Amino acid sequence: MSPTSPASPPPPSGDARDPQPFTVSPPDGHADTPPSSSTAPPSSTPAPFTTGPSTSAPASSSTGPSTSAPASSSTGPSTSAPASFITPAPFSTPAPGGSRTTPPRPFDIAAHFPELRALAMTTTRLHPRPGAPTVADSSVGGPLLWPADEPWPFCQDGDKHYVHQLHKPATVRRDREIQAAARGRNLTAAERDEMSGWDFSEPHELVAQPIPLIPVAQLYRRDIPDFIGPDDRDLLQVLWCPLDHPDDGYNPRVRVLWRRTTDIIGPLTVPPDPPVVRDDYLPTACAVHPEHIVEYPPPDVLPPDLCERINEWEEDLDEDFSYESDLSLAPGWKVGGFADCSVPDVWEWECTECGAEMRLLLAVASGEWGDGESWRPPQDPPGTDCYITDICIGRGWDLNIMQCPASYDHPIIAFGN
Numbered sequence: 001m002s003p004t005s006p007a008s009p010p011p012p013s014g015d016a017r018d019p020q021p022f023t024v025s026p027p028d029g030h031a032d033t034p035p036s037s038s039t040a041p042p043s044s045t046p047a048p049f050t051t052g053p054s055t056s057a058p059a060s061s062s063t064g065p066s067t068s069a070p071a072s073s074s075t076g077p078s079t080s081a082p083a084s085f086i087t088p089a090p091f092s093t094p095a096p097g098g099s100r101t102t103p104p105r106p107f108d109i110a111a112h113f114p115e116l117r118a119l120a121m122t123t124t125r126l127h128p129r130p131g132a133p134t135v136a137d138s139s140v141g142g143p144l145l146w147p148a149d150e151p152w153p154f155c156q157d158g159d160k161h162y163v164h165q166l167h168k169p170a171t172v173r174r175d176r177e178i179q180a181a182a183r184g185r186n187l188t189a190a191e192r193d194e195m196s197g198w199d200f201s202e203p204h205e206l207v208a209q210p211i212p213l214i215p216v217a218q219l220y221r222r223d224i225p226d227f228i229g230p231d232d233r234d235l236l237q238v239l240w241c242p243l244d245h246p247d248d249g250y251n252p253r254v255r256v257l258w259r260r261t262t263d264i265i266g267p268l269t270v271p272p273d274p275p276v277v278r279d280d281y282l283p284t285a286c287a288v289h290p291e292h293i294v295e296y297p298p299p300d301v302l303p304p305d306l307c308e309r310i311n312e313w314e315e316d317l318d319e320d321f322s323y324e325s326d327l328s329l330a331p332g333w334k335v336g337g338f339a340d341c342s343v344p345d346v347w348e349w350e351c352t353e354c355g356a357e358m359r360l361l362l363a364v365a366s367g368e369w370g371d372g373e374s375w376r377p378p379q380d381p382p383g384t385d386c387y388i389t390d391i392c393i394g395r396g397w398d399l400n401i402m403q404c405p406a407s408y409d410h411p412i413i414a415f416g417n
């Protein structure tokens with residue numbers, strides 16, 4: 001974690017040991033208005049992806065080692081968007097109506113190190129849980145509100161994909177159904193027979209055909225306090241090609257769209273299903289339970305002096321929690337806030353177009369909480385499997401989708417961590 005040179009002791013902390021409620025109120029204006037129908041100009045011009053099986057432009061991309069999928073998204077008159085820095089005051093208001101909440105932090109670190117307050121950001125934890133979302137809902141892995149007259153995007157990377165094992169989506173879903181039904185007991189012989197084997201793969205040649213992108217997330221502005229998007233767009237859609245792309249850090253290739261729901265008429269009812277996927281990249285359809293919380297910077301981006309003092313405080317701490325694991329970044333799917341960059345150890349991602357420091361648009365997580373479970377909502381009983389969406393990035397990492405604050409037209413970057 002960080003330097004160990006001597007530094008001044010932290011100021012006395014008063015009641016810093018009191019667990020702190022960690023949520024903040026979502027903003028007003030969350031009217032639950034379903035998307036209306038009218039006309040449907042695509043809000044975004046597919047850049048690295050082709051749109052339709054008959055086209056053939058390869059999905060170019062690659063923005064450096066371990067990055068993935070610059071899915072540029074033109075969004076009409078785009079503007080720079082304000083960062084979501086705040087000065088958090090009392091974090092005492094639980095998210096109203098939220099069916100998942102973050103437990104109070106085990107220590108009020110900002111009372112002990114008040115300078116952290118100026119460095120805080122908010123994030124919206126999505127808390128995806130299996131459900132049956134519709135196109136009118138914010139969701140993870142759910143159906144997208146997609147204009148019927150807009151071509152669905154395809155990836156044409158063909159044999160440039162890295163392929164290990166391939167499954168049909170229906171096979172992956174059936175395997176998961178069987179596993180879910182057998183939770184808490186051993187599989188029966190019949191269930192074992194029905195499930196695809198651990199080394200099963202569809203023929204690798206199947207990736208030669210155009211691969212329809214699949215829905216990863218659909219987020220309505222009304223639901224997401226930290227929604228990031230052009231002022232005149234109220235819907236964020238994230239899709240990806242559910243295969244490994246060597247040019248993109250062996251990650252799925254991401255595409256991001258911002259839409260105006262009032263522009264969408266006659267939504268597409270049956271999107272194409274890819275012929276094959278990597279099972280780790282097929283999210284189980286989940287409803288989301290957004291919660292607006294405060295985060296503090298990860299140790300690597302703290303001012304060095306402050307980082308040293310927090311390290312010293314931790315060394316004297318005889319507790320089973322740490323700043324890095326329990327008091328700074330929230331794990332799991334989230335919109336905005338701090339990106340965890342500890343694996344690539346690159347803490348500033350610059351826009352390939354203008355050089356601006358990029359910000360976290362969406363973290364696509366493998367797990368919703370870590371081993372210590374301090375971030376597990378109390379609504380999920382102890383022992384709940386944290387791999388809720390069935391997504392696995394790398395070795396159980398996140399895919400951080402970064403966006404340029406200067407323009408929504410500039411390419412996104414996605415990197416696995």
Ligand SMILES: [Zn+2]
Nearest residue numbers: 155157241243
């Ligand atoms: Zn692809």
Ligand SMILES: [Zn+2]
Nearest residue numbers: 351354404410
């Ligand atoms: Zn830029």
